[in-house]
Amino acid sequence: MDWDKLRIFHAVAERGSLTHAGDVLHLSQSAVSRQIRALEESLNVTLFHRHARGLILTEQGELLFDATTAMVKRLDATAARIRDSEDEVFGELRVTTTMGFGTLWLAPRLARLYETYPALKIDLMLEERVLDLPMREADVAIRMKEPSQADLIRKRLMQIKMRLYATPEYLAKAGMPTTMEDMSQHRLICQHPGTAQVAAGALLVAELMSHDVPSTLHVNNYFGVLQAVLNHLGIGVMPDYITEDFPHLVRVLPDVESGEVPVFLAYPEELRHSKRVSAFRDFVMDEIIEFRRKHEQ
Incomplete structure (x- = not known):
């Protein structure tokens, strides 16, 4: 043909x-x-x-x-x-991850990657849909569960948990809950239990909703949940990695949290020797190590 x-x-x-x-x-x-x-x-x-x-x-x-x-x-x-046969790291790299992780954890850290590789062009695709890496819908993915597609190199980065957070201003006005039953006196900000999200987060939300929560705000990504919490609208269910960039948020009901959610980085086998992919992978791993160090202090 x-x-x-x-x-x-x-x-x-x-x-x-x-x-x-x-x-x-x-x-x-x-x-x-x-x-x-x-x-x-x-x-x-x-x-x-x-x-x-x-x-x-x-x-x-x-x-x-x-x-x-x-x-x-x-x-x-x-x-x-x-192109990756050259020694210099440059050109386009298509990275896909969820809206929450991409906006709240990854994007704020990219300045350090660009400082090292100023000729890199990153196309950051933030969506809950799992893109097909072997079919080259993206070059690298960061996902909240282990990828099931074949012919992928995958690396477990860390594990996160969903927890409850609110601003001091909201708590000063509405009071600090001390038991799950106290959630019946507060507005809960979260993703709807039936929407696409990590299973551990959905289970936590469903448990909270069983305590006759009178008012809710559902947002279909954690960035939106964070914005509502920062504006003192209620208590939000969010991933624990947000605490580094928003240390003033108060953790509510410290004994209440979701199960562990694994975070994986994956890319096609055929990009094993890609210098762009290697540079991005190493950057993310370094940031994860620094993130863990701060959390362990």
Whole structure:
């Protein structure tokens, strides 16, 4: 199968337009159209439905687009490995992690990484969805459970726990709870037990909610929970790593906490020798060591 035709097909499928694909490929619309017709004739199938608003893939077109997408990602991975043959650490590194960990722990520390590698370009993707590393949706992942995908190098970084925190101002006004039953006198700020989150956190929230909590604020990530707590809205369920950057927060009900939540760093086997990945991995490990040292003091 002609790679040039596949490359043109992929651009058209990605953009849904002969004109837009031609702009990216520096080809005329008629040249792009000829290549698509030739590919359809060679395969004896129709790859696109022509629609007034653009081109829509047929079922056969979807199958071919899946294949070309995989090819493009593999080529990108190969290009990354070739670039990483240089001694200098530079270029793009796509890192995925959760909204909470990315905003509250990782992002505030990245200045030190950029000081060492100023030519590094980090694309930080914060979402709860687990991206497919072998398919190169990201280069490195930091996740709150061990990745199940095959062909990944994984490193356990640390373990965290979900605990209860509030501001001194809120507690001065509403009072300090001393038992779980006292939560019936307070507003609880947390993720909804049914939303995507670590199981240990969901279990803790469910236990707290069983004590007739009269008022709640549900936020779908821990960054939002923190902002509500900092503005004295109530008692928040948050990961314990926030205490380093917000030491004025008061831990509420010190005996109440979730089970341990493991934090893993993972990346594809094929990026084992990537200097960008190695630089990021070593940076995170150094930060973890410093984080543990401060917590043990």
